[in-house]
Amino acid sequence: MKRIKILDSLTESESLKTRTDNQKLINFGIGDTAFITPYPIIEATQIGLGTNKTHYTDSKGIVELREAISSYLQKFDIPSTLDDIIITPGAMQAVFYSLFIHVEEGTKVGLFEPAWLAYNKIIKVCGGIPVFCSLKNNRLTITALEVFIENDVKVIIINNPTNPTGKVWEKKELDILVNYCKENKVLLISDEVYNEIVYDKKFISIGQYKGINSIVIGSFSKVFSMTGWRLGYIYSKNKKNIDRINKLQQITATCPNSFVQYGAIDFEAELSKIQTQVAVYKRNRDLLYKTLSKINLKPLFPDGTFYMWVNVGMDGKKFAEKVYNDYGIVVVPGKPYGNDTQNFIRISYALPTEKVIRACKRLKDIKWVDAYKKLGGEK
Amino acid sequence: MKRIKILDSLTESESLKTRTDNQKLINFGIGDTAFITPYPIIEATQIGLGTNKTHYTDSKGIVELREAISSYLQKFDIPSTLDDIIITPGAMQAVFYSLFIHVEEGTKVGLFEPAWLAYNKIIKVCGGIPVFCSLKNNRLTITALEVFIENDVKVIIINNPTNPTGKVWEKKELDILVNYCKENKVLLISDEVYNEIVYDKKFISIGQYKGINSIVIGSFSKVFSMTGWRLGYIYSKNKKNIDRINKLQQITATCPNSFVQYGAIDFEAELSKIQTQVAVYKRNRDLLYKTLSKINLKPLFPDGTFYMWVNVGMDGKKFAEKVYNDYGIVVVPGKPYGNDTQNFIRISYALPTEKVIRACKRLKDIKWVDAYKKLGGEK
Numbered sequence: 118m119k120r121i122k123i124l125d126s127l128t129e130s131e132s133l134k135t136r137t138d139n140q141k142l143i144n145f146g147i148g149d150t151a152f153i154t155p156y157p158i159i160e161a162t163q164i165g166l167g168t169n170k171t172h173y174t175d176s177k178g179i180v181e182l183r184e185a186i187s188s189y190l191q192k193f194d195i196p197s198t199l200d201d202i203i204i205t206p207g208a209m210q211a212v213f214y215s216l217f218i219h220v221e222e223g224t225k226v227g228l229f230e231p232a233w234l235a236y237n238k239i240i241k242v243c244g245g246i247p248v249f250c251s252l253k254n255n256r257l258t259i260t261a262l263e264v265f266i267e268n269d270v271k272v273i274i275i276n277n278p279t280n281p282t283g284k285v286w287e288k289k290e291l292d293i294l295v296n297y298c299k300e301n302k303v304l305l306i307s308d309e310v311y312n313e314i315v316y317d318k319k320f321i322s323i324g325q326y327k328g329i330n331s332i333v334i335g336s337f338s339k340v341f342s343m344t345g346w347r348l349g350y351i352y353s354k355n356k357k358n359i360d361r362i363n364k365l366q367q368i369t370a371t372c373p374n375s376f377v378q379y380g381a382i383d384f385e386a387e388l389s390k391i392q393t394q395v396a397v398y399k400r401n402r403d404l405l406y407k408t409l410s411k412i413n414l415k416p417l418f419p420d421g422t423f424y425m426w427v428n429v430g431m432d433g434k435k436f437a438e439k440v441y442n443d444y445g446i447v448v449v450p451g452k453p454y455g456n457d458t459q460n461f462i463r464i465s466y467a468l469p470t471e472k473v474i475r476a477c478k479r480l481k482d483i484k485w486v487d488a489y490k491k492l493g494g495e496k
Numbered sequence: 497m498k499r500i501k502i503l504d505s506l507t508e509s510e511s512l513k514t515r516t517d518n519q520k521l522i523n524f525g526i527g528d529t530a531f532i533t534p535y536p537i538i539e540a541t542q543i544g545l546g547t548n549k550t551h552y553t554d555s556k557g558i559v560e561l562r563e564a565i566s567s568y569l570q571k572f573d574i575p576s577t578l579d580d581i582i583i584t585p586g587a588m589q590a591v592f593y594s595l596f597i598h599v600e601e602g603t604k605v606g607l608f609e610p611a612w613l614a615y616n617k618i619i620k621v622c623g624g625i626p627v628f629c630s631l632k633n634n635r636l637t638i639t640a641l642e643v644f645i646e647n648d649v650k651v652i653i654i655n656n657p658t659n660p661t662g663k664v665w666e667k668k669e670l671d672i673l674v675n676y677c678k679e680n681k682v683l684l685i686s687d688e689v690y691n692e693i694v695y696d697k698k699f700i701s702i703g704q705y706k707g708i709n710s711i712v713i714g715s716f717s718k719v720f721s722m723t724g725w726r727l728g729y730i731y732s733k734n735k736k737n738i739d740r741i742n743k744l745q746q747i748t749a750t751c752p753n754s755f756v757q758y759g760a761i762d763f764e765a766e767l768s769k770i771q772t773q774v775a776v777y778k779r780n781r782d783l784l785y786k787t788l789s790k791i792n793l794k795p796l797f798p799d800g801t802f803y804m805w806v807n808v809g810m811d812g813k814k815f816a817e818k819v820y821n822d823y824g825i826v827v828v829p830g831k832p833y834g835n836d837t838q839n840f841i842r843i844s845y846a847l848p849t850e851k852v853i854r855a856c857k858r859l860k861d862i863k864w865v866d867a868y869k870k871l872g873g874e875k
Contacts, residue, residue, distance in 0.1 A: 345754025
C-alpha cells in the first residue's frame with residue numbers, strides 16, 4: 118500500500134527523539150522553548166477545569182477565543198470575522214488539514230529550501246510531491262519561481278518567519294509570491310507560528326493580501342511557550358477552506374481541548390510580557406552567531422524565530438554526532454530540510470542564555486577544531 | 497479533486513450542531529455526558545499546569561500514562577507492554593489514524609449497520625468504500641459475513657459496546673468475527689470507548705484475542721465524562737501499526753496535550769466512582785425503554801453505552817423535527833448510520849434522570865400521538 122510505504126520511508130521526528138536528554142546535555146535540537154507559559158493563561162485554564170469547561174466545544178472552537186483571535190489579527194492588518202477562523206489542536210494539525218484538503222495523488226506542492234521538515238512529510242503522506250525552490254542569498258526573486266511553473270505547482274507553503282533559517286519574508290518578496298499565486302491560481306499556505314518572534318525586521322502576514330486563495334496558520338505554541346497545550350488556528354477568507362477543514366476536524370480532532378480554549382481567551386494581554394523572552398532569544402542569537410562565525414562555521418543570520426541555520430562545511434549528521442558525543446550538544450542535521458541541505462545543521466536556541474554561553478565555551482574548544490578537521494570539515 | 501468532493505458531500509456532524517441548545521430543550525442529540533470529570537483528575541491536571549508540564553511530550557505519550565493504561569488493560573485480559581500503546585488526542589483521532597494507514601483508494605472497509613456515522617465519513621475521506629453488514633436480531637452469525645467476502649473487505653471496524661444501538665458483543669460473535677479476520681487476513685479495528693458503560697452483560701475486548709492483526713481503541717471521554725479533554729489511546733500487538741501511527745501522529749497532532757496526560761495517570765482509581773453514573777444511565781435506559789415501547793415506538797434494548805436506537809416507523813428526520821419543534825426534544829435521525837436506517841433515531845441519555853422523566857412525560861402527550869399519525873407514522 119502506497120501510504121504505508123511512504124510512512125515507512127519517513128524518519129522519525131528528530132526533535133521528538135532528542136527530548137529525553139539528560140541534564141548535562143545542551144539541547145539545541147528540540148523546537149521548543151525553555152520558558153514557562155504566562156501564568157494568567159495557566160490560571161484561566163485551571164479555572165476552566167474547575168468550572169466544568171470540560172466537554173465538547175463547537176468543532177470550530179469557542180466563540181470567545183475566535184473573537185479574541187479575530188481582534189488580534191487586526192494588528193497585522195487582517196480584516197476577519199468569526200467565520201474566517203477555526204481553532205485547531207496545534208499548528209501541525211492545521212498544516213495537515215490545509216494540505217490534506219488540497220493535495221491528492223500527484224499534486225505538486227511548492228516549498229522553499231530549507232523547509233521545515235514536517236511539510237515534506239505531510240505532503241507525501243497526503244499523496245503529493247514536494248517541489249523545492251532554492252533562494253539565492255535567501256531572498257525570493259521572480260526567476261526563482263520558475264521551478265514552480267515548470268512543475269505546475271498547485272499549492273505553495275511558506276513558513277514566515279522561517280524554521281530553520283530565521284528568515285523574515287520582506288514585503289517585496291511577499292508581493293512577488295502573492296502575484297505569482299494570483300496569476301497561476303495557486304493556493305498559498307502561510308505558516309506564521311513565529312509571528313511575534315521577530316528581532317529587527319517587520320513581520321508581514323499573508324493575511325493582509327486580498328484577492329488570493331490563502332490560508333494563514335497561527336499558534337500559541339512558540340510565542341507563549343505553550344507547545345504541550347496543542348492550540349493553533351487557521352484564518353482564511355475562502356469559506357470553502359474553512360468549511361472543509363471544519364468537516365475534517367469533526368472526523369479527526371473532533372474539537373480542540375475545551376479548557377485550553379477557555380484559558381487562552383485573554384492571550385493578547387500577555388503579548389507585552391513575551392518581549393522579555395524575545396530579548397533573550399535575540400541575545401542568544403547574537404552570542405551564537407559570533408561564536409560560530411569565529412570557529413569558521415557559516416551561520417545564516419536569523420531575523421526571527423529561535424533557530425539558526427548553519428553551514429558546517431561537512432556532513433551535518435556526522436557533525437551532529439560529533440558535537441553530541443564529544444561536547445554534549447544536540448543539534449539537528451539539515452539533510453531532511455531540502456535537496457541540497459546535507460552540509461547544514463539547525464540550532465534551536467530558545468534556552469536560558471547561560472546555557473548558550475556554556476555551549477559557546479564548549480564549541481570554542483581547540484580540540485574540537487582539530488577533530489572537525491579530521492572528520493573532513495572544510496577548514 | 498476527489499477528496500474535496502467527498503468532504504463537500506459529507507453532512508456536518510449532527511451532534512455538534514445541536515450543541516448550542518437552550519435550557520428548555522432536552523438534548524438527547526449529543527454524544528456527551530451531563531456529568532463532571534472526577535475531581536482528582538481535574539486536580540492532577542491543574543497541578544500539571546502549575547508545575548510546567550506544559551511542553552511537548554513524547555509523540556507516543558508520557559511513559560507514566562502508558563504504564564497506567566497497560567496496567568488497566570489487564571482487567572480485560574490484555575497482555576501489553578509500553579510498546580503496544582500510543583496515546584492519542586481522543587478516540588476519533590485514533591480511528592482516523594487506524595483507518596488512514598490501512599485504507600487507500602478503493603479499499604473496502606466492513607461496518608456493521610447501524611454504525612457510528614463518523615466511521616463512514618472517515619473511510620470515505622481516506623479514499624475507501626464502506627461495506628455495510630446487516631445483523632439479524634442484532635447478533636452476528638457466520639452467514640452475515642458473506643457480504644464482506646463478496647466485497648473483498650480488507651479492514652473491519654466495530655464499536656463494542658455499540659453507538660448507536662447499545663449492543664454489547666457476545667463472546668460467540670467475537671469468536672466468529674475474529675476467526676473470519678484471521679482466515680481472510682483482515683485487519684480488525686475495535687473501538688471500545690464505552691467499555692466501562694455496560695449494564696448486565698460482560699464486556700469482552702478484542703485485545704484478548706491472539707494471532708490476529710487488530711487495533712483496540714480506548715478513550716477517557718465517555719467513561720470519565722472527559723469529552724472536551726481529547727484523550728484516547730491505541731493498543732496493538734502489531735509493532736508496525738504502532739510505528740506507523742506514531743509517525744502519523746508526529747505530523748498531525750504532534751503529541752497529545754501534556755498536562756492532560758499527567759492529570760489522567762491515576763484514572764484507574766476513579767473507576768469505582770463511575771459506577772454511580774452507570775447506574776444513572778441504566779435507570780434512564782429503563783425509563784426510556786418503557787415509555788417508548790408504550791407509545792408504540794420500537795426501541796432496541798441497550799446492554800451498554802448511553803444510546804438507544806429506536807425504530808420510529810416513519811422518516812427519522814421528520815420525526816426528529818417534530819419532537820424538536822413541538823416537544824423541545826433533540827434526537828438524531830438515523831439515516832447516516834447505514835443503508836437501511838432511515839426510519840430510526842438515536843437517543844443519547846447520559847442526562848440527569850429528572851430530565852429523562854420530563855422527556856418521557858412530554859412524549860406520552862396524547863397530542864403527540866395524533867400528530868405522529870398525521871405525519872404518516874405506522875400506528
